[in-house]
Amino acid sequence: NVAVSLRGVTKTYDNGVVALGPIDLEVRRGEFVSLLGPSGCGKSTALRLIAGLGTPSSGTVRVARTAVEANGGHAVGFVFQEPTLMPWTTVRENVRLPLRLAHVPLSSANARVDQALAQVGLSEFANAYPRELSGGMKMRVSLARALVTDPDILLMDEPFAALDEITRFRLNNDLLALWRSLRKTVIFVTHSVFESVYLSQRVVVMTSRPGRIATEISIEATEPRG
């Protein structure tokens, strides 16, 4: 039951930089996988290709189609390192944005927004503005915005890298709890060994020039952790 598969994927950017390849990667439905490696090894490139933001230079990228998608939803949710929130409007409006873009009716959209805010522990802050929130809370808003379309696959690109260690550790634990209850497929890009081993069932280790998969480490046997 495969959620994402990359076969012989390479990516050469227009400027001639060979960012990836070739790489082969298969992610099962419900699996939590980390892509670990130094800056420039192609982690973000791989994630963007999975998200459909750009096309591979060769090879194939397959993302399992979902019922969500047939209903105008998103197959994947994306969380960037920068929360990229709209500063002029509330937390609620920021989280509702993907539903507005998908023309989801207001009443069901509001229910979904409430649910997503509850999932990230921000129900109390629905009417707050981004400037009133800490870095960790902004990241929670960004996560809620990715979850609000109920995607099967969550792609996260160094989401916690800019946060202080305590906040980062809290978010790691909350993300794990969310994953255990929602059982979404998560592909998590990080250059933190700690984070990759702590969070994921499998660590895919990448090397650079060009970005390749060096090895994969399965740590599933350490489950359950909590």
Ligand code: ADP
């Ligand atoms: P990572 O996420 O592991 O840091 P990236 O996927 O961002 O790696 O980058 C891989 C390589 O591709 C790097 O050498 C980077 O400079 C280059 N690169 C990334 N994005 C672009 C782009 N849009 N245009 C040209 N080169 C890029």
Ligand code: ADP
């Ligand atoms: P590097 O950039 O050298 O790979 P890391 O990304 O591993 O460094 O870590 C950067 C900082 O964040 C370090 O101070 C590290 O202790 C801290 N850190 C890394 N992962 C976590 C985590 N999951 N929770 C809390 N702090 C972390």
